Amino acid sequence: MEALRALDRDLPITLVTACSGDRYHKPELSVALSRGQSADDLVRESGSEAARRLGVQLLPRTFVTGLSPQPRRLRTTRGTLSYTGLVLAMGARPALPEALPEAHCWRVNDLAGWSGLQRALADGPARVAVVGGGMVGCELAEDLARAGHRVSLLDRHAYPLAGLLPEAAGRRLLAAQRALGIAVRPNVAVAGVERNAAGERVVQLADGERLVVDQVVAATGLATEPRLARQAGLDFAGGICVDGRTLATSVPGIFALGDCIAIEGQPCRFIEPLARQAEALAHALLERDHPGYRHAAPVVRLKTRQLPITLSGRPDPDADWVTVSDDAERLEMEQRQGERVLATLSVGAGRRAA
Structure with a gap:
């Protein structure tokens, strides 16, 4: 919205969002518990305030039910909208394996999910199992431990961030996590999670061991929901396929950016390129001259105070x-x-x- 409004003050813009539309900085979700922050602390601008400032029509808590590229109609729970240009910025959802039932696992991928976890932990120190040793799992495990909770980090690999780091770096991270009091369990697979009569979560490991905790947080990766894209006939390969320069999809008049896209067959799930993507997309949608978006591997920074990690290239x-x-x-x-x-x-x- 910001990029479009910067180019055209009078362009009619409607924002359809399943949430309230409040603006917050998503990376702060993985460090907010230890800072003692609330959801209100994280919100930088309410959805209604942002809509007034930018002069857009906001449809909060509204869900898209269908998309017809011809004759350019978007169907929602609040009626059907006509569009000249459509931008899909629907992000990606946590990918839950079958062994992690949605009813028993928290997923911290948005403010609503984080707020639910915070409320569940509000009564004091708790036993928390974090499943997944990727970036989100490592950051959340440290944040939970610094907030005073007893954390078990369950990972299928021999050391955290095994898909990103060489072993020497991963071993350092493993030692740093254990020094902070995190009970890291490498080389384990979760076979299931259930709730016992006392309301505790029982994590069943593939080797037969049972781990009893108060809460389970799933940090097992992200996946783009394909339903809308496939219904509209958009090319899809792990994400909505877009042109690497204009962010246009395979269907005229429809663009996409952010976690939901794929460029040259690779999902692009990073915060850093979003502003550049939005600028290039806005120029392409309004048919203004622009050199276009140039995708490059962003600098990856692990937000762990115990052991900062930066990967470039x-x-x-x-x-x-x-x-x-x-x-x-x-x-x-x-x-x-x-x-x-x-x-x-x-x-x-x-x-x-x-």
């Missing part, structure tokens, strides 16, 4: 990592292809040498 899963420096405070590594640096990695505190 596009790592090659088949290339070797080389240690540049290694001491008790910091680990520096990089991948090279000839003279070209593919990726760099910084693990720990301190400042990297020039």
Whole structure:
């Protein structure tokens, strides 16, 4: 909306959203519990305030039920809307394996999910199992531990962030988590979760062990809901396929950005490129000159105070990592292809040498 309004003050814009439309910074969800923040603290601007400021029609708590590219109709629970241009920014939803029933697991992917977890933990220290050792799981596990809860981090891999980090870095992260009091359980698979008579959650592990906790948080990745895209005939490959320069989909008049898209067959689920995507999309939708969006691997920063991690570039899963420096405070590594640096990695505190 911001990018469109910056180009055209009079363009009629309608925002359809299943939530209230309140504006907040999503990365703060994984550090807010230990800061003692509430949902109200995280909201930077209410949906109604933002709508008035930008001059848009807001349809909050409204769900899309269908999309017909011809004759350009969007069906919602509050009626059918006609459009000239349509932007899909519907994000991605947590991917819950069958072993993690929705009724027994929290998912922290939006303010509503985070608020529910916060309320469930409001009575004091609790036993919490976090399932998944990716970025979200690692950040939430630390945040929960710093907020005073007893945290078990359950991961299928030998060390956290195994799909992103070389083993030397992953082992450092594992040691840092345990030093904070997180009970990290590597190489385990969850076979199921149920609730016992006392209201506790019983996590059944594949090896037969049972872990009794108060709450379970699922951090097992994201998936783009394909229903709307397929109904409208949009190309879909793990996300809504868009042109890498204009963010246009395969159907004229429909654009997409954010967590729901795929560029060159790869999902693009990062916060950092959103502003650049929005600027390029707005120019393309309004047919204004613009060099277009240029997708590049964003800098990945793990928001863990115990052990900050920064990854830059596009790592090659088949290339070797080389240690540049290694001491008790910091680990520096990089991948090279000839003279070209593919990726760099910084693990720990301190400042990297020039």
